[in-house]
Amino acid sequence: MSLVYQKEIKVTEENIDQNKHVNNVQYVSWVEEIATEHWDSVKHLTEYPEDIWMLLDHHIQYKKQVYLGDIITVKTYPKNPEGIRQPRKVEFYCNGQLVVDSLTLWVLIDSKTQRVQRLKSDWLEKI
Numbered sequence: 001m002s003l004v005y006q007k008e009i010k011v012t013e014e015n016i017d018q019n020k021h022v023n024n025v026q027y028v029s030w031v032e033e034i035a036t037e038h039w040d041s042v043k044h045l046t047e048y049p050e051d052i053w054m055l056l057d058h059h060i061q062y063k064k065q066v067y068l069g070d071i072i073t074v075k076t077y078p079k080n081p082e083g084i085r086q087p088r089k090v091e092f093y094c095n096g097q098l099v100v101d102s103l104t105l106w107v108l109i110d111s112k113t114q115r116v117q118r119l120k121s122d123w124l125e126k127i
Contacts, residue, residue: 006075009074021066035106039053046123054108059104066100074093085106086106089101089103
C-alpha cells in the first residue's frame with residue numbers, strides 16, 4: 001500500500017465563504033473525502049475490505065488562507081495504530097506551503113457486527 005495518498009483540488013466558488021477564502025468547514029469535508037478515497041483505493045489489499053471507518057476525533061490547524069482559483073495539494077497517510085484508534089494525517093498545501101494541518105482518529109467498524117474492530121498493530125506493514 002502506498003501509505004501516502006494525494007490529490008489536487010482547484011478551489012471553486014462553492015468552497016469560498018463570505019470572507020472570500022476557503023471556508024473552514026470545507027476543509028473538514030475534504031479531510032473525510034480524501035480519507036475515504038484512500039481507503040477505497042487500498043481496502044481490497046487488507047483483511048478488512050468490507051469494514052468501514054468512523055471518525056472519533058478531529059484536530060485541525062489553519063495556517064494560511066486559500067482563495068478562489070488556487071490549487072491545493074492534499075496529502076493523507078495513516079500513522080501507527082493506537083489500540084483501537086487509527087490516527088491519520090491530512091495536510092493541505094498551496095504553492096508548496098502547508099496551509100492546513102489535520103490529525104484525525106478513526107475506529108474500524110465491522111460491517112457485519114457493527115462493532116469496533118481491534119486492528120493488529122502491524123496491519124499497515126502487511127499491505
